[in-house]
Amino acid sequence: MAILDTGCGEHPWLDFVQRDVRLGDHQIGWPAVVPNSEVDEDQVGPLDGVIDDFAGHGTFISGLIHQACPDADIYSWRIVPPEGSVAETDWITALAQIAELVHLYREGDPRGRRIDVLSLSISYYHETPSDELFDPTLYEILADLSANGTLVVCSAGNDATTRPSFPAAFGPWSNGEGPVEQDPEVLPIVSVGALNPNGATDAIFSNAGPWVRAHEVGASVVSTLPAVFDGGYQPAIETAHDGRTRASLDPDDFSGGFGLWSGTSFAAPLLAGRIAQRLLEHGQPGDKQQDKKRAWAALEALTPLRPPT
Template sequence: MAELAQIGQEFGFTPQIEQGGKGEPPSSGDAGQILERFWPTRVILVLNDSATPPIDAWPVLQRLRQKGFGESDVALNHLLTPEPYWMSMPYWMSMPYWMSMGSEGATMSYAQPGTGGRTPVAVVAADPALNARPAASAPVVVVPDTRLGTHPWFNANVEDQIVASGVRLGIDGPLAVPPGPPSATISGSLPQYAGHGTFIAGLVRQACPQAKILGLPLMEDDGIAEEALVLKSLALLVVRHIDAVQRGNASEVIDVLSLSLGYYHESPADAATDAVFGGLLEAFGDWGVAVVAAAGNQSTTAPFFPAAFANPSASSTGRVPLVAVGALNPNGGTVATFSNAGPWIGLHRLGANLVSIMPVTLDGATQPASSHTRQGYERATIDLDDFSGGFAIWSGTSFSAPVAAGEIAALFSQSKAPSGNSQAWIDRGAKVVQGLLRGEKR
């Protein structure tokens, strides 16, 4: 890109343009067009002088805009984060009690262990799949998130590796950039989003025990996903789905994509904002895949992407519509204070104080507030970062989205999966999703 090289001379960097990575060529022209339209190319700005201050990509982008490059040509490589409601214990424990009584404090209260924050709990109920009714089909739900952890509920119906076009998708495959400095600490505390993907998978399992869950690891437990990796992984995933539909290969089609991550765009008023990301999600809908996305947890009307690409008031356009999902309190009748608001939100589902599974290997360094041995028994208060029991409570639109995804999958399971052309997939998905949207409006 000559224009970028010219700008680099002014700012003191050399653009390093990424090459290749698409894997094996798609078997159909439809899938090939998807890659051509939505495959992102990373451009790394390499400093010419190590003494030069770090590069601010924003003015570089504005120079490119001045030269006529639009959103679909070049954009920032955003960092996406998950959307549970989370706050570190040292922060909330230092808060005066009265703060939990105000409006902002009421939002923060969802983060406290015991009131909606990530907290270990005990569950007596068995794996829902053990008593699930026979289904006409077993929908496939993809969960792009943190890695799936170890849990007794995970069996043959749960996979944590997805290969498309000969490429392993996610952070463990060749699409990811080389890892940076180690993010693990030696404090023994659990990472902020440890167990996030597992918790989501457990919610899908509860809503639709017959579903097959595919975990797509796009972030470590620090909860940071690079947009370029997300786009590339999703582009190859929809290509795999298109090829499978056209070949009649039921083993590689997907039914639902559940997204619990996102970001706030620097220019959300622009109608062309993130044309690539939004268009890629539309491509899933064009081939019959239902996509649900978390609405965000900042109690704001600012558009949170990719959920804000949704338009629940739009008439049918021949695709399965994208659905943005907000969070309800346990009573099912009130919206959780943290849940974002906006005309792009089409559904609200339970998202506060939800119970789901956690990796049984999660056990942080925090110790019980009190413990002692008495008459041969070890007695203690609850250890708030010991999830070896395999279950937890957590809150966030991160979790209302998979509740909706599981609901959609359960409705899909009531009939045989479509076969033949893509229109059959679109008709099934649109009927179910639009029915839910109409129900919300009532």
Template structure:
């Protein structure tokens, strides 16, 4: 550990000066690097987005023929609030894509279950694809079982692989809060525990899990905790968690008990460079992502929610793609080859198919998937301090009636917006492609193409080839053409 000491007591030490000096000093065997703050922030309703006076109780007067033609409260000065949102910020407003409770009326996704209770395989014997969600965890929900601070009470309902760890602790390095109220997937009240509102990313991991589950119901989900409810993660901690995930994956490939091989990683967070030279400090993160892909793991990353063309990393590690071409074509391979599948950067689309205004874009964005006003799962335990605007006793039943509680998610479903929720759509599509291939009968001529799920799980070269085919199938034909993609 290094401690910065300023030459003058009235001047704060500047870490950037230390980095610059270290770059010039070749006498030391070590180098210093920046530790970026990575964020996983979708569009969340701000307490001032909708003002309590926007719809005033006196706008409609109880007397149809009032002696005053214009009632003094009919034109309330706060009807148009100075914080009323337009453009990108609309996505943070409930009803326009902001996090908001909704009612789910459909059946759960159809999942095939074996009679012998083996959760790792489908009834036809295919190994279920495993999707690792590197985020806040996965909370309690009927689709995903129960989650609590006491790991002995965790149960994944056959879908979530709960309690997975290495000998020295959990895969994700983010500390588990002492109080359940402060856990992003239980109470979601760590940033303002006394007053609220809910944390910006409370329920974020569960929401992503629901999207993968809707897209590929037969996939297994592996939660890797790297971030809390505030939505900010330290890059070095994310890197360490990814390294631990790689260890877990390799031990799964080796067939060790208690471990599973991972097929897809969803990474819904990123950071920007402060200046172009920062690229030289990206090696630790790009290296662990490269090693995952070398081991036959697809890496899917959110493109970012700032409406920027400025590259956000790690999404911008992705190869440059011509999305206008049919099929889409890699035009600059970067860190991609036949032996190393690409990082996949995903932008967000509106329900009508148009690109969401907030979605970052550039040649490094691989594709666009639904990511605005998406409906998915949230922990049923989330119930923030915000309350319905009106609440009264029901007259004809033993119940209450009220307006919608903006932070009451006991129903287990919500709408939300962000590229964080577009990335798991593609991840689920890749998992679905993998499962379809694993479910095909193995033919002698197909032996080198991972026709057997067991062989694909053991054979690194076969796994990489299978991931490439799944990526191509999910993206409409994206492939690596060495002749047309120089460096």
């Protein structure tokens, strides 16, 4: 399993996560000298005492994958800043390096890495003509990963809109009108919307449309957060009785190492983890074609997606 996000902070559940996998001598994602939002939770407006919007995002995602597939190896790379806006060059460079790792693995090069599933909770809309110009470059790299047996699972977005969000919308559309012709030799990009905890209704914030083809619980999910996170909010009530302090819940004290969060950003990795678990339980890794067959079997079991005819 691979994650490209804000990185993964320290947590006793996640001491096995590999955070510095390189392409030969080349760093993938941001080096350690770049401020880390999984370590410092308040980099944006550091005097306001408020935990940044995306601080802990990657750690939370890692924990969800670990819950869904406890035996999965996880590679985690950082390119998402604490405010969430990703630089296109960072994104493309990191994805190209990850694709090269998979190429090297397929060629039997010991510098390569096997990646069965890549979870992406990064997205954009077509706001300007330049956004559309970015599509072919991004899709080419993702399609290369998919052609080499890596299943790319993407969050659909949280704006309660039917506007296509990319890269999720590169996947097959239910009405056949997507922007990309689906190649039968390439695994599909899986677009994931969020369900409520009942598993039956779509979360009100989840994007929707013919391009959203799979769903997983993404509202009020519990996962890991760095235990160093303790923001400036305080309990609404605090008193004492018999020498003991009593208080209401501190809404941004995560010193227990866990938190509650909502978003398609979390539905996607939860489904990605379930796919990885299915892959582990059904068959052994093989060559590129065998791995694509295993991936399709997992998709057929867990999503409405079916191989093109």
